[in-house]
Amino acid sequence: MNAKEKNIINTLKIVSAEQDKLSRAAQKDNQHMAALYALTIAIATSEAAKIIEEQGKEIDTLKTQSTVAAMNPSSIGRRIYILGSAIMTQYTIIAELHGNYLITPYHTKESELLTNLRLIERSQAVFIDDAQRAVFHA
Numbered sequence: 001m002n003a004k005e006k007n008i009i010n011t012l013k014i015v016s017a018e019q020d021k022l023s024r025a026a027q028k029d030n031q032h033m034a035a036l037y038a039l040t041i042a043i044a045t046s047e048a049a050k051i052i053e054e055q056g057k058e059i060d061t062l063k064t065q066s067t068v069a070a071m072n073p074s075s076i077g078r079r080i081y082i083l084g085s086a087i088m089t090q091y092t093i094i095a096e097l098h099g100n101y102l103i104t105p106y107h108t109k110e111s112e113l114l115t116n117l118r119l120i121e122r123s124q125a126v127f128i129d130d131a132q133r134a135v136f137h138a
Helices: 003-028 032-071
Strands: 079-082 091-097 100-105 118-121 125-127
Antiparallel strands (some): 079 091, 079 125, 091 100
């Protein structure tokens, strides 16, 4: 969160506290409409400050996640086997979701509907090294 956002949050909190004081004073003086108005402003500014703080935290988290994702090469499109599977079927990774891979059988055409999808943990994936399968031309 930058200094401008922190300043806005502090200002909203100050306005909320002052309006709360005004609301209490108006209630003591039996000025119910003024008390209601001040209380409404106090609640709205307090909630706005909370929302801005939460969004700042979420943005910081997303920035951290995108930095980590940028450091790891993407596995999307790579072929794998599933560790411990009796059938050595090849799969293609089509998405990464919270530490898991969404996979489909290897020979699925891009134009076909994806109906045979599986979600596996990353630890179950064994990558196929295409470099070892390639023919070496000297």
